[in-house]
Amino acid sequence: MNQNVINFFNKIQNIDRRYIYIVVALSIIIPLLIPFNSPTYVTKPTADIYKKVDSFAFDENKAVLLSFTHDASTMPELFPMEVAVLRHCFERNIKVFTICWLPAAAPLVDYALNTAKEDYDVQSGVDYCNFGFKPWAIQLPIMLGMGDDIAKAVETDSQGRKVENLEIMKNIKNYDDMNLVIDFAGSSSAISWITYARARFGANIAAGVTAVMVADNYPYLQTGQLMGMFRGLKGAAEYEKLVDVFAAYESEDYPNGRPYSNEIIKETNVPITGDTIPYKYKKARIGMNAQSVAHIMMIFFILLGNIGYFITRNKG
Amino acid sequence: MFETISNFIAAFLTLSIFSFLYKDNPFYKFAEALLVGVSMGYAIPLVYESVFIPYVYTPIFLSHKFIIIIPALLGSLYIFRFSKNLGWLSRYPIVFGMSIIGMSIPMSINSYVLVQMRSAMLPIDGINSALIFIGTVTILLYFFFSKAHKGIYGKVTNVGIWFMMIGFGASFGYTVMARVSLLIGRIQFLLGDWLGLVK
Numbered sequence: 001m002n003q004n005v006i007n008f009f010n011k012i013q014n015i016d017r018r019y020i021y022i023v024v025a026l027s028i029i030i031p032l033l034i035p036f037n038s039p040t041y042v043t044k045p046t047a048d049i050y051k052k053v054d055s056f057a058f059d060e061n062k063a064v065l066l067s068f069t070h071d072a073s074t075m076p077e078l079f080p081m082e083v084a085v086l087r088h089c090f091e092r093n094i095k096v097f098t099i100c101w102l103p104a105a106a107p108l109v110d111y112a113l114n115t116a117k118e119d120y121d122v123q124s125g126v127d128y129c130n131f132g133f134k135p136w137a138i139q140l141p142i143m144l145g146m147g148d149d150i151a152k153a154v155e156t157d158s159q160g161r162k163v164e165n166l167e168i169m170k171n172i173k174n175y176d177d178m179n180l181v182i183d184f185a186g187s188s189s190a191i192s193w194i195t196y197a198r199a200r201f202g203a204n205i206a207a208g209v210t211a212v213m214v215a216d217n218y219p220y221l222q223t224g225q226l227m228g229m230f231r232g233l234k235g236a237a238e239y240e241k242l243v244d245v246f247a248a249y250e251s252e253d254y255p256n257g258r259p260y261s262n263e264i265i266k267e268t269n270v271p272i273t274g275d276t277i278p279y280k281y282k283k284a285r286i287g288m289n290a291q292s293v294a295h296i297m298m299i300f301f302i303l304l305g306n307i308g309y310f311i312t313r314n315k316g
Numbered sequence: 317m318f319e320t321i322s323n324f325i326a327a328f329l330t331l332s333i334f335s336f337l338y339k340d341n342p343f344y345k346f347a348e349a350l351l352v353g354v355s356m357g358y359a360i361p362l363v364y365e366s367v368f369i370p371y372v373y374t375p376i377f378l379s380h381k382f383i384i385i386i387p388a389l390l391g392s393l394y395i396f397r398f399s400k401n402l403g404w405l406s407r408y409p410i411v412f413g414m415s416i417i418g419m420s421i422p423m424s425i426n427s428y429v430l431v432q433m434r435s436a437m438l439p440i441d442g443i444n445s446a447l448i449f450i451g452t453v454t455i456l457l458y459f460f461f462s463k464a465h466k467g468i469y470g471k472v473t474n475v476g477i478w479f480m481m482i483g484f485g486a487s488f489g490y491t492v493m494a495r496v497s498l499l500i501g502r503i504q505f506l507l508g509d510w511l512g513l514v515k
Contacts, residue, residue: 018337018338021337024496024499025499025503028496028499028500028503029503029507032500032503032504032507032514033507033513033514035514073498074498075501076497076498076500076501076502076504077494077497077498077501079501103358103359103362103363103366104355104358104359106362132366133362133366134366135363135366135367135371137367138371140416140420155370156370191427191428194427195420195423195424195426195427195428196420196423198427199423199426199427200423210494210497211490211491211493211494211497212490212491212494214490215483215486215487215490219432220427222435222448223431223432223434223435224435225427225431231490232490232493232494232497233493233497233500234493279508279514279515283504286504286514287497287500287501287504290496290500290503291493291496291497291500294496294499294500295492295493295496298492
């Protein structure tokens, strides 16, 4: 083997890790500054959640509960999911409730609601309701209590109003009506919902989790205990696309969005460059551009490092 | 104006944390300590407002539900964790909490064990279910330590090791994806909200 090649790999083996940091940072910064249209393939776990949420469209007797079990540290992955689901609900006139179990999650719920409702004529207590922060210690009685009477279990919303008096509660009594709970977390907290709300009351449970937690949650997806799952930033990007293609679609035939179709989602690529879609509704998809470049970069480094390792080891 | 100032502070703190990648420094330590302090400072009044007032103060002093005094006193025994002599008192609320866990055992067995077992016993009707079957059996055999992993048995358990390695690899891949996503989120903030370069 050429001595120059061996010297090169010797240098690579001992390179200062901070150069790697710079390259990884650039591989993320450049795609964010110069976004490009890469295809977003929608997977079944995400599509299943979309279809379930969409089945409640324009139905006054159904509602979705979004449970926020995370703080700001996992926001980059979970926040785009939350905004996308809220946007879907507001587009399709679906009643939506929010609740959080960590003190640090309370402002994130407000932030998500404020971000999504900017473009819609929706009203708190009528179209959506934030139950606010409820302490973790009383999660169990609330989860079980919602199976009988949501208004009794939660009592007041984030603004201190009696939940039972709110207009949104009309025709919404328990999990039979609020038949989908989506838990957003950087942990396996969806298991609590599976254990109490699903096992006892048959509620549909879905999870929006950070990529780290995907492997932990897969067994519950495989058994059907989770009816769907958002898997990290990729899941958020998929849902953003679904909302653009179906819920936010407008035409003469479909003035309020169109129904889900496997054929349409396969054939449609939504361009994310340009100003047609606000940045907040394509944040995950632009992020996935950077994610792809960063992954290619890392694969390259792993291959380079391994080749160098074997060459220098054999020579050593 | 407020947004500009708050974005500037957030950007300064983000860069302070990132500066650790170069080497440990006072800016990093300051940002780290500030995070802990602010988190606690934020949580204490929120918990007071959202827990103590609606679940303790209002029921006892306004609604006169005096029965609430008993769990309130029980809960306040936690404070004795800080006392060397009276620390044993803090075990009572813990014991009460543990007794509640007993209530969830039947439902947990259903979710964690029965449903998982049922889904592992379905007929093998495709490649995925065949892989799950082989993986489950070989990994279970690998963790059976009453027989030496030699000969044919050792080869079978090796298949289990391969399945686990692939599982760990997938898990690690997802972990890398998650960490990169966090970096993307921060850079989106720096480039967008702070510098206004992406909209």
